[in-house]
Amino acid sequence: MPRGYFITFEGPDGSGKTTQLRRLAAWLEADGHKVVTLRQPGGTSLGDRIRSILLDSQSEVTLGPIAPLAEMALMFADRAQAIDEIIRPALDAGAIVLCDRYTDSSEAYQGAGRGLGSERILAMHRAVCDDLDPDLTLLLLPSLEASLHRARRRNQRNARQKGADENRFEREDDSFYERIYHAYETIAEREPQRVEAIRDDATIEQIEQRIRQIVSLRIPAIVV
């Protein structure tokens, strides 16, 4: 059985990556491809628990402050479980795996945002992710102002409608998000063969078309 394809979506909060991931999945599935989608943190039962600890802004009320290294280690614990339980088996079965965030998020948020540095994140990746790198990463980088505005509005809406609150990260100040943004730019420059950055504030439909073109060009075997 040939190995499938591993595509990750990256970008700051509110960059629109989740919408684009869903649209790409539907497009590929409509053409008969087997597609597996997941998000990080989350996706497995263990990962969902880790997600609620890491993202719920009430966590630190009950647990106390979460140390940056603990936050990093929990992100990788989530990732290790997802690789073992979902990603590897799906790739071995020849599926296209679309993953909403992966190690680049740890490098941007924990490495740059929390100041742990890229080296430590990349060493953790080598230790935990078993050499599993994406074939392609779609990095959505609309302007920082646009994505921050969208992320904060969405969180307020979710908190009102569902009582759910995933804004532990979104309480951070603008300089945290500037560091994340620049880290993503650095990753794209460092690894142009893997990372395709989409930098503008185009419409959802325009970006969707760009993503289809990129996927077709970069991975001809899955042209639809």
Ligand code: TMP
């Ligand atoms: P999202 O599912 O809405 O993208 O939210 C996930 C949040 O978790 C987002 O604020 C980024 C953060 N995160 C990290 O800080 N490090 C990581 O490694 C991952 C996967 C996510």
